[in-house]
Amino acid sequence: MQYRTVLHIDANAFFASVEQAANPELRGKAIAVVGSHGRTVITTSSYEARAKGVKTGMSKYEALRVCPELIIVVGDNKKYTYTSTRMNEIFRDYTPEVEAFSIDESWLDVTHSLSIFGSAENIAYLIKARIKHCFDITVSIGIAPNKLLAKLASDMLKPDGITVLTPESVSRTLERMPIGELCGIGSKMKRHLNMMSIYTCGELGRCEEARLTRKFGIIGKRLKEMGQGIDHSPVVQFADENDVKSVGHSSTLERDISDPVEIKRFLLQLSEMVGSRARRYNVSGKTISSVCALRRFLLILG
Ligand SMILES: [Mg+2]
Known part of the structure; x- marks a missing residue:
């Protein structure tokens, strides 16, 4: 395979x-x-x-x-957006398949660049050196067979780390990993799973799918896969978005927030990312839509 x-x-x-x-x-x-x-x-x-x-x-x-x-x-959001854009430009020297996840996080699918640069570790070292040289900042890099695991891996050594999860080491790493470490399992979901006596990714991966589906509906299957470290979602490169019908950006907060001031700050950051993409594609829009969490935010904001 x-x-x-x-x-x-x-x-x-x-x-x-x-x-x-x-x-x-x-x-x-x-x-x-x-x-x-x-x-x-x-x-x-x-x-x-x-x-x-x-x-x-x-x-x-x-x-x-x-x-x-x-x-x-x-x-100073301008400074951060500028640095973020330049960093993603550097990433695209190593693969066209770059997806910005938030202002300071990106995924790169380097599957097809390995023969050019030797190895994923080599690409990671080259990128680290350039980011350090150009911006004097450090990054943590996770290398893994998919986006879910790469994000988990980048969190394992901070600051300035490189963590490799090979297909062989995945199940060992996940066995004792708390479920809250997985991107997409927020504090609410974690509480629900804990109530089902599921605390680690290993336990989540072994849980009967029907039990998870009964509790969580269609995402039950996805949850079980997450516990097993399975993730088929592609890295969505900018080129894929060429024929843009919509421009968006999303981010998961580290904790729930309800302070309107804080909410506005995050909305501003997200809006800046959306704005920078819209400018890159040279498009403008007339409809703004949002995910339900955001709608709740807007309600709080009045
Ligand atoms: Mg960060």
Whole structure:
């Protein structure tokens, strides 16, 4: 069987790293990025700040309490979108099959580039070196047979890591992996699965499909596959989107949010990604649609 080779590349502490790269005075220091217009919630902090206990989602007052020397930087979305676009351009030097998942995460299907560059690890090292050289930021890279596993792998060594999941090592890795580590299993789903005594990917993969379908409907089958590390979803390259009828972008938040200020900030980030794609395709739109979660957000926003 011919396996695919997929990379998931995740920039480390992206907003904070971009700020540190842009301003030498911030390098090596505990910094935290907050939204613009006097927003007070921390969106990202540097690893120096994390070491002192600063966490995403803290208010800046809370963060300053745990780390008094913390430097607060007001975020600049233009800078992040620019860096993100340039990074994806670099990725496309290694394969045309690049899919941006969020502003600082992309998947690359390198199956057909391996003979040119030698190996997936080699591609990962080359990309890391270029991103470091061009932007002075580090990335964590996961290499695996599909998107689900590549994303899981990139999370396993942070910052600046490369993690390889071979088809042979998948079941061993998943056996004890908590289900919440899988992209697509949020805190609500995790709670439901926990109530069914399913805590690890191994347990999820072994669960009877009918039991999952009874509880979750049609996604039951997909859940079981996720527990087994199966994912057939393709890396959707930009070229596939050429005849664009719609332009969109999605992102999964690390936790549920209900603060309208925070929601607006995420909407702004998503909108910027949509805007940059629309400009690239030279298209404009007249209809805006959203997933149901977003509709709920909009209700909260009034
Ligand atoms: Mg990241």
